[in-house]
Amino acid sequence: MQPQQQPSDEPELFDKASVTSNMKAIGYIRTISTIVGGFSAGIFGFTGFKGFALFVIQYLLTSMAIVAFNFGGRTKIYVPQTSNLAFLVSGMGNEALAFVLYWTLMYALVHIY
Amino acid sequence: MDADLMLDPKIRNWVLIPILIIMLLVQMSRSWAQVLLKGSTPPEPGQFKQMQLLQRATRLRANNRLLSSRGFHMRRHFLVELKGIGLRQKFEGSAPNPMQNPDGMMNMMKGNMTMMVPNIAMMTFISFFFQGFVMVKVPFMLTEGFKQMLQRDISLQTLDTSYVSSLSWYFLALFGLRGFFSLVLGDQAVTDDAKIMQQQMGMGGGNPMQFDANKSYKQMREGVKHIQHQFFLGELEEEFMMLPAKKKTA
Numbered sequence: 397m398q399p400q401q402q403p404s405d406e407p408e409l410f411d412k413a414s415v416t417s418n419m420k421a422i423g424y425i426r427t428i429s430t431i432v433g434g435f436s437a438g439i440f441g442f443t444g445f446k447g448f449a450l451f452v453i454q455y456l457l458t459s460m461a462i463v464a465f466n467f468g469g470r471t472k473i474y475v476p477q478t479s480n481l482a483f484l485v486s487g488m489g490n491e492a493l494a495f496v497l498y499w500t501l502m503y504a505l506v507h508i509y
Numbered sequence: 510m511d512a513d514l515m516l517d518p519k520i521r522n523w524v525l526i527p528i529l530i531i532m533l534l535v536q537m538s539r540s541w542a543q544v545l546l547k548g549s550t551p552p553e554p555g556q557f558k559q560m561q562l563l564q565r566a567t568r569l570r571a572n573n574r575l576l577s578s579r580g581f582h583m584r585r586h587f588l589v590e591l592k593g594i595g596l597r598q599k600f601e602g603s604a605p606n607p608m609q610n611p612d613g614m615m616n617m618m619k620g621n622m623t624m625m626v627p628n629i630a631m632m633t634f635i636s637f638f639f640q641g642f643v644m645v646k647v648p649f650m651l652t653e654g655f656k657q658m659l660q661r662d663i664s665l666q667t668l669d670t671s672y673v674s675s676l677s678w679y680f681l682a683l684f685g686l687r688g689f690f691s692l693v694l695g696d697q698a699v700t701d702d703a704k705i706m707q708q709q710m711g712m713g714g715g716n717p718m719q720f721d722a723n724k725s726y727k728q729m730r731e732g733v734k735h736i737q738h739q740f741f742l743g744e745l746e747e748e749f750m751m752l753p754a755k756k757k758t759a
Contacts, residue, residue: 409575427688437648444649490688496647497685504525504645508516 410476418474422462423487429458430491431498438502451495452488459484516643524639524675532682535627536690559600559722566596566729574741581738589733596730600722631679639675646672647681 433454437447463483467474471483478486566588573581588595 409572423688424692427692430688442648447648493681494685494688497681500645500647500681501525501529503648505521508646 430495434495434498435502437499439506441507447499566733573738577740589730596726635679636676643672644675644678
């Protein structure tokens with residue numbers, strides 16, 4: 397991740413190319429972790445509520461890891477106008493349906509057939 | 510209702526996985542086809558110059574507080590004050606209506622074709638070949654209302670709603686694989702169906718405007734004229750000593 401600027405509290409100028417590449421990297425990380433989460437939910441045989449709980453947990457854990465290891469705790473300088481907490485849950489809706497797909501796939505392959 | 514149905518492994522081999530593979534292949538060919546189809550008519554360089562000028566004006570509007578008073582006024586002067594220069598240039602023969610412009614129309618049609626045709630074809634194909642049997646069980650509880658949608662061609666009334674037909678598997682895969690495609694195809698043009706469908710519905714029929722120089726310039730002129738400029742370092746001494754700001758004259 398590339399910081400755009402030496403910040404005081406809230407940075408004032410953002411380099412668009414850096415922001416785009418940051419968002420792409422974040423998307424990749426989230427997609428991969430969703431695949432892993434979905435597959436494990438299916439293989440473990442979670443149904444209903446447990447599966448969704450697993451999705452939420454893995455999503456939050458991944459986001460927290462990104463904030464801690466990549467951002468060094470300062471989301472504001474890597475993702476414009478996003479606080480740490482907001483980043484933890486941003487984009488969850490996009491990945492939710494994909495999670496269901498991978499979950500269904502693995503569940504079917506392992507438990508039904 | 511409680512017992513898990515045992516499904517034939519052949520369904521898995523011949524339906525579940527093939528549908529996924531077909532969707533992957535269709536998506537990949539679609540993105541490559543888009544890349545190929547794009548290269549037919551490149552836009553004229555004159556248009557690029559006009560668009561770049563507009564971007565200059567936009568940047569001025571966005572970042573003007575970083576400029577000193579002199580710098581800002583120099584740029585504004587270039588853009589809006591002098592006749593025939595900057596945003597006051599006039600252009601002739603703009604083609605605002607893509608309906609009358611056959612070239613733009615063709616591109617739009619091509620774009621729509623690559624988008625909608627595979628989707629519709631896949632849907633018909635799947636509902637024709639893979640109908641009439643239970644395919645997969647989704648791992649969560651669904652309400653009765655979904656039954657009609659998800660079990661389109663299965664005529665059992667009492668079947669648990671969690672068991673779905675192949676068409677619903679198709680839709681699930683369609684939406685779920687979007688993220689996967691961005692991973693696999695990387696930097697190529699990733700065609701995101703749902704987003705594009707949303708865009709088209711929002712624009713009331715997907716009618717992209719041809720670039721109309723005169724109109725956009727006029728709008729931008731008004732915008733630039735009304736910028737309130739305040740250099741963010743201008744009152745640095747006062748801010749530093751936390752004195753109240755002096756009133757500025759425009």
